[in-house]
Amino acid sequence: MSAPVITHVDETPAVTSLRRKDLLGIADLAPDEISLILDTAEAMKEIGSRPIKKVPALRGKTVVNLFFEPSTRTRTSFEIAEKRLSADTLNIASASSSVVKGETLADTALNLEAMQPDMIVLRHPSSGACHLLSRICRSAIINAGDGMHEHPTQALLDAFTIRERKKRLAGLKVAIIGDLLHSRVLRSNIHLLTKMGADVWVCGPPTLFPTDITRCGVRATSAIEEAVADADVIMLLRIQLERMEGAFLPSLREYFNVCGMTEARLRRAKPDVIIMHPGPMNRGVEIASEVADGPYSVILDQVANGVAVRMGVLYLLAGGVEHETAV
Amino acid sequence: MPVVMDADRIARTLTRIAHEIVERNRGVEDLALVGVRTRGVHLAHRLARSLHEITGQDVPTGTLDITLYRDDLMRHAVGPQPLVRRTEIPFSIDDRKILLVDDVLYTGRTTRAALDALIDFGRPRNIQLIVLVDRGHRELPIKADYVGKSLPTSPEESVQVYLQESDSRDEVILEAGSPPRTLARWSA
Numbered sequence: 317m318s319a320p321v322i323t324h325v326d327e328t329p330a331v332t333s334l335r336r337k338d339l340l341g342i343a344d345l346a347p348d349e350i351s352l353i354l355d356t357a358e359a360m361k362e363i364g365s366r367p368i369k370k371v372p373a374l375r376g377k378t379v380v381n382l383f384f385e386p387s388t389r390t391r392t393s394f395e396i397a398e399k400r401l402s403a404d405t406l407n408i409a410s411a412s413s414s415v416v417k418g419e420t421l422a423d424t425a426l427n428l429e430a431m432q433p434d435m436i437v438l439r440h441p442s443s444g445a446c447h448l449l450s451r452i453c454r455s456a457i458i459n460a461g462d463g464m465h466e467h468p469t470q471a472l473l474d475a476f477t478i479r480e481r482k483k484r485l486a487g488l489k490v491a492i493i494g495d496l497l498h499s500r501v502l503r504s505n506i507h508l509l510t511k512m513g514a515d516v517w518v519c520g521p522p523t524l525f526p527t528d529i530t531r532c533g534v535r536a537t538s539a540i541e542e543a544v545a546d547a548d549v550i551m552l553l554r555i556q557l558e559r560m561e562g563a564f565l566p567s568l569r570e571y572f573n574v575c576g577m578t579e580a581r582l583r584r585a586k587p588d589v590i591i592m593h594p595g596p597m598n599r600g601v602e603i604a605s606e607v608a609d610g611p612y613s614v615i616l617d618q619v620a621n622g623v624a625v626r627m628g629v630l631y632l633l634a635g636g637v638e639h640e641t642a643v
Numbered sequence: 644m645p646v647v648m649d650a651d652r653i654a655r656t657l658t659r660i661a662h663e664i665v666e667r668n669r670g671v672e673d674l675a676l677v678g679v680r681t682r683g684v685h686l687a688h689r690l691a692r693s694l695h696e697i698t699g700q701d702v703p704t705g706t707l708d709i710t711l712y713r714d715d716l717m718r719h720a721v722g723p724q725p726l727v728r729r730t731e732i733p734f735s736i737d738d739r740k741i742l743l744v745d746d747v748l749y750t751g752r753t754t755r756a757a758l759d760a761l762i763d764f765g766r767p768r769n770i771q772l773i774v775l776v777d778r779g780h781r782e783l784p785i786k787a788d789y790v791g792k793s794l795p796t797s798p799e800e801s802v803q804v805y806l807q808e809s810d811s812r813d814e815v816i817l818e819a820g821s822p823p824r825t826l827a828r829w830s831a
Binding site for chain 2: 367371
C-alpha cells in the first residue's frame with residue numbers, strides 16, 4: 317500500500333487534565349494547562365456550528381451562576397456554555413438574592429452548597445472572593461471576575477482569539493491600552509500572555525498606571541504611539557467609570573484625544589494587526605467607532621469564542637481532582 | 644504477542660471491504676465515510692482512496708470524536724477528564740448513507756456513542772458500521788455490517804491496532820492480559 321493520506325496530525329498534549337479543583341486565576345496555571353484549555357476549546361467551538369448545539373457531557377451536573385455585579389456578556393456566555401454541555405444551570409443575581417437582606421458571601425455559598433451543586437461560577441466586586449469560596453466549598457469554583465484581581469476566562473478567550481488569527485502567542489507584540497489600574501482583564505491577560513511568551517506592552521494615562529507594573533514582566537509607556545508601533549495585537553480596556561472614585565481623568569474627551577484608538581493611530585501597527593476589546597465598549601472614549609466596526613476588529617469573535625472557552629473550562633473541571641478527599 | 648493481521652492482510656482486507664461497499668450500495672452515490680477518532684479516521688481515509696480507485700468518485704469523509712458522548716464520562720467519583728478533540732463533518736449527513744468506521748468492535752459502547760453523536764448532526768438515510776476487527780463480547784445490541792476479521796478473544800486479552808498514520812506500522816496484535824476495562828481512561 318502506498319503512503320496513506322494524512323489529513324491531520326494527532327499530537328497528544330503534554331498534559332491531559334488540569335491539576336486543580338477550581339479556576340481562580342491565570343496566575344496559578346502552568347503553560348501546559350493553558351494550552352490544554354485552549355485545545356479543548358477548539359474542539360468545543362465546532363459544537364456551536366452543529367444543527368443541534370448540545371452534547372451530553374455534563375448531564376446531571378448542576379452549575380450555579382452567582383453574580384454579584386451586573387454582567388450581560390459573561391453571564392450569558394457561561395449559561396450558553398453550560399447548556400451546550402447539558403448541565404443544569406441556576407442563575408442568582410445579587411439584586412434578587414438574600415444578599416440584599418444582609419447575608420454574607422460565605423453564608424450564601426454554604427447555603428447554596430447544601431443543595432449539592434457541582435460547580436459555582438462567581439462574579440464578585442471584591443478581589444479574592446473566589447479564593448474564599450474555594451476554601452469553604454466542595455464545589456468547583458470558577459472565577460468570572462473578582463474585583464480588580466482576575467478574570468481568567470476573559471484572558472483565555474482573548475488568547476484563543478489571538479491564536480485563531482495568528483496561529484501562535486509566543487513572540488507577538490501585544491499592546492494593552494486603557495484603564496490599567498482597575499482592570500482585572502489586564503491582570504489575567506498579563507499573566508497569560510507573559511507565560512505563553514508574548515511581548516506585552518501596557519499603556520495608559522499616568523493616573524491610571526499601577527505602581528511597579530513592570531515587575532509583572534511587561535513594558536510600560538504613556539505614549540500610545542510607542543505602544544502601538546508594530547503591534548500584532550491591540551487590546552483596549554474599558555474606562556471603568558463605576559470604579560473611579562477620585563479624579564483620574566480631566567474628561568472623557570481628553571482621554572479620547574490622548575489615548576483613544578483612532579484609525580490614524582492604528583496605522584503605526586502591523587498591517588495585519590487585530591483590535592480587541594473585552595466589552596462593554598465606550599465608543600468615542602477608548603475606541604473610535606470606525607475602529608470598533610472596522611476590518612481589524614475581532615471584538616465579536618471574542619464574544620463567540622467566549623462560549624467555546626467556557627465550555628472547555630467547565631468540561632475540564634467537571635472531572636474533579638484525583639485523590640481529593642471528599643468533604 | 645501474536646500478530647493477527649500484518650500490513651498486506653490489512654491492505655487486502657480494506658480493498659475487499661471497499662468492493663463490498665460498492666456492491667451493497669450499488670455504487671457510491673449519497674455515501675459518506677465517518678471515522679471514529681483516532682484510528683477509525685485513518686481507516687476511513689484509506690477506504691475513501693480505495694473507493695476512488697474502484698469507482699473514480701470521491702466519497703466525502705469526516706471525523707468523529709465521541710468523547711463527549713461516552714457513557715462512562717463523569718461516572719468516576721473523581722479523576723481527569725478524557726481528552727476532547729475536534730469533530731469535523733464538513734458535509735450534511737441528512738439523507739446520506741453514512742459508513743461509520745472504527746478499528747475494533749468490542750463492547751459496542753463506542754459505537755453507541757458514535758450513533759448518538761451522528762444523529763445530532765442530522766438524519767441520515769441509514770448508518771452502516773465498518774470495523775477492521777470484531778473481537779466479540781458485546782454489551783449492547785450492535786452488529787457490524789462490514790467486518791475485516793472476526794477474532795475470538797477472551798475478555799482478559801487486548802487487541803491493539805497499529806496504523807502507519809499514527810504508529811508508523813500496519814499491524815493488528817492480540818495481547819494477553821489487559822488492564823481492567825473500568826479503570827482504563829483511554830484517550831483514543
